[in-house]
Structure formats: C-alpha cells, structure tokens
Amino acid sequence: MITQTSIETTASTQQFYLNGTGIVNDEPETINKIPGNRAVWVGIFAEMTEFALFFLVYFIAKAHYPEEFNQGPLKLNTLAGMLNTFALISSSYFVAKALAEIRLNNPEKSITWLWRAVFCGGLYLVIKIWEYHWNIDQGITTNTNNFYTVYYYLTFNHLLHVFWASGSLLWAIRQLKFGNYTQQHHIGFTAIACYWHMVDLAWVIIFPLLYVLR
Amino acid sequence: MTKSVATFNTLDASWLLLMLVTSANAFIAETAEPSLAITALICGSIAFKGRRIMDYFMELNHANSTIQFFMRSYFHVFQALIFLSDLFAEELAQITSL
Numbered sequence: 001m002i003t004q005t006s007i008e009t010t011a012s013t014q015q016f017y018l019n020g021t022g023i024v025n026d027e028p029e030t031i032n033k034i035p036g037n038r039a040v041w042v043g044i045f046a047e048m049t050e051f052a053l054f055f056l057v058y059f060i061a062k063a064h065y066p067e068e069f070n071q072g073p074l075k076l077n078t079l080a081g082m083l084n085t086f087a088l089i090s091s092s093y094f095v096a097k098a099l100a101e102i103r104l105n106n107p108e109k110s111i112t113w114l115w116r117a118v119f120c121g122g123l124y125l126v127i128k129i130w131e132y133h134w135n136i137d138q139g140i141t142t143n144t145n146n147f148y149t150v151y152y153y154l155t156f157n158h159l160l161h162v163f164w165a166s167g168s169l170l171w172a173i174r175q176l177k178f179g180n181y182t183q184q185h186h187i188g189f190t191a192i193a194c195y196w197h198m199v200d201l202a203w204v205i206i207f208p209l210l211y212v213l214r
Numbered sequence: 215m216t217k218s219v220a221t222f223n224t225l226d227a228s229w230l231l232l233m234l235v236t237s238a239n240a241f242i243a244e245t246a247e248p249s250l251a252i253t254a255l256i257c258g259s260i261a262f263k264g265r266r267i268m269d270y271f272m273e274l275n276h277a278n279s280t281i282q283f284f285m286r287s288y289f290h291v292f293q294a295l296i297f298l299s300d301l302f303a304e305e306l307a308q309i310t311s312l
Contacts, residue, residue: 034278041281048288055292059299063306070248082240086233089267093229096271100225197272204263205292208256212239213296214248 036191044198047161051202054154058209065146070214072147075140080131081211084124085203088162091120092200095169095193105183107176114173117196121166128159151210158199158206165199168192228270235259253300257293264289 034041062069098113135141135148142152172192175181181189239259246252265286269275274282299306 032276032278034281035273045284052288052292055295059295060306060310063299063303063310066303073243078240078243081243082236085236085239089229089232089236092267092271093225093232096225096273194272197267200271201264201267201289204267205260205289207236208239208260209296212243212256213253213300 036194037187040191040195044195047198047202050157051205054150054157055205055209058150058154061146061150068145068147072145072151073211073214075138076151076211077131077134078211080127080134081207084127084131085207087120087124087127088200088203091117091124092197094120095196098172099186099190099193102176102181102186102189103183107179107181110181111173111176114169114176118166118169118173121162121169124162125159125166128155154206154210158202161199161202165196168195224270228266232263232266235263250297250301253297257297260296261289261293264293 094113094117098110098117101107101110101113140148142149169192172181172189175188239256242252242256268285268289272285274285
C-alpha cells in the first residue's frame with residue numbers, strides 16, 4: 001500500500017513539475033497564485049507604468065510631428081532591431097527552460113539554460129551599442145529630430161533594464177550553484193524570471209513602434 | 215534527479231511562433247507602405263506576442279486572476295491606443311496642443 005502511494009506521488013510530482021508540456025494548470029506553484037513574490041510584481045507594475053508613460057509621449061509626439069515619425073523608422077537599422085528582438089525572445093525562452101529544469105530537479109541544466117539567457121542579454125547590449133554607432137555614422141543623434149529623441153530615450157531606458165536584469169540572472173546562477181534554489185524552493189528564481197519576461201514584453205511593444213510603424 | 219524528456223513542447227512552439235512573427239514584422243517594416251491595415255496587423259502581432267509571452271513564458275495563464283487581468287489589459291489597451299492614435303492623429307494633436 002505504501003509502495004503504491006509512493007509510486008503515485010512520484011508520478012504526480014513528475015507531472016506537476018513538467019512545465020511547458022501543456023499541464024502547467026496542474027502545477028501548484030502557479031495555479032491561481034502570484035508567480036514569484038508580491039515585491040517583484042510591485043516592481044514589474046512600476047516599470048510597466050514607466051514604459052506606459054513613454055508610449056503615451058510617443059503617441060502625442062507622433063500626432064504632432066507625423067512627417068518625422070513617418071520618415072524616422074526608414075533610416076533606422078531594422079536588422080539590428082530584429083536581431084535584438086530575436087535575442088530577447090530567445091533569452092526569455094531560455095529562462096523559462098531554466099525554470100522548467102529546476103522543477104525537474106536538474107540544477108546543472110538550469111544553470112546551462114541561464115547562461116544561454118545571459119549570453120542573449122549580453123548579445124542584446126552588444127547589438128544595441130553597434131546600432132548606436134551605426135546611427136551616429138548615419139548622422140542620427142538625439143537632437144536630429146523629435147522621432148530620434150523618443151527613439152534614444154526609449155531604447156536607452158530599455159537597455160538599462162536589460163543590463164540590470166542580466167545582473168539578476170547572474171545572481172540566480174550563483175544561487176543555483178550554492179544550492180539556494182532547489183526543486184522545492186525557488187520562489188526567488190521565479191520572481192527573477194518574471195522580471196526578465198517583463199523586460200522582454202516592453203521590447204515587444206517598442207520594436208514595432210520604432211522600427212515598423214510609420 | 216528526474217530525467218527531462220526532449221520533446222517539442224509548448225515553450226518550444228511559443229519560441230518558434232514568436233520568432234516567425236518577429237521576422238514577419240521586420241519584413242513589413244522593410245517593404246510595406248504605411249496604412250491603417252498595416253497598423254491593425256502590427257497591433258494584432260503585438261497582442262499575439264504579448265499574450266504568448268505572458269501565458270507560456272511568464273506562466274500567467276493559470277496564475278492569480280488580478281495579475282492576469284492587469285497584464286492582459288495592458289497589452290489590449292496599448293494595442294488599441296496604437297491603432298486609435300493612428301486613426302485620430304489630428305484630433306490627438308489638437309487636444310494635446312498647448
């Protein structure tokens with residue numbers, strides 16, 4: 001009887017922790033709960049509000065200077081914007097994979113996925129710096145016109161978020177290495193993952209606003 | 215230690231879809247002339263990408279309903295604002311003139 005119960009528990013535990021396979025609704029950590037902790041969600045909503053204000057400024061500036069906002073995206077490096085989007089989406093995916101691995105009690109694999117996410121974060125920063133240099137070579141600076149002022153303000157602000165969020169991923173790697181995040185206890189890790197996804201979400205709006213829409 | 219099974223799951227599918235939609239957006243940026251239809255298409259892609267990231271990467275699809283509501287609303291409101299600010303650009307300029 002005990003053996004039977006033990007087998008059932010193991011089977012259900014395996015199901016519980018298999019995130020990304022369509023049975024996330026069975027997962028006790030996420031169902032009807034706040035992912036991570038309340039503190040990180042206060043931070044996330046504060047950051048989302050900050051970006052919301054930037055977006056409102058964009059709408060108003062675009063309404064006042066339609067020609068500048070129509071021509072502006074044409075001179076930007078769309079390839080750099082696209083590669084940055086690829087880097088951020090991939091990093092978010094890697095973070096989700098890392099979280100799935102710790103739920104499977106695979107800390108080493110979790111660390112590997114996190115390093116991939118950090119690499120993508122670093123890649124984003126390198127691409128962005130290259131893009132800024134490319135812009136300057138094309139004569140595009142913060143004072144060129146209102147579109148580029150908004151562009152630099154939004155993208156540099158977002159760049160800072162990627163920078164310190166990458167630092168939080170490094171912190172998560174450290175915690176995993178020291179055994180502070182485990183299969184049973186990784187709320188801090190979930191909170192860091194949520195923050196990283198928020199940074200990705202902000203870029204999901206920024207990319208089309210600045211590079212695609214005219 | 216539990217062995218992870220290498221299968222093509224929801225996370226993998228989400229990543230692939232997000233990359234495809236991003237590529238389509240970049241293609242539109244390089245080729246399409248601005249129009250309301252293009253703006254509507256881009257708004258749709260923003261909503262799709264945001265929802266996919268929130269539901270599957272952030273795992274909000276079965277999380278706390280308040281957080282779910284605010285996060286989903288954010289993306290619905292902003293994609294609507296992008297479209298409306300394009301549709302009523304002149305009116306917006308008028309009401310925001312000092």
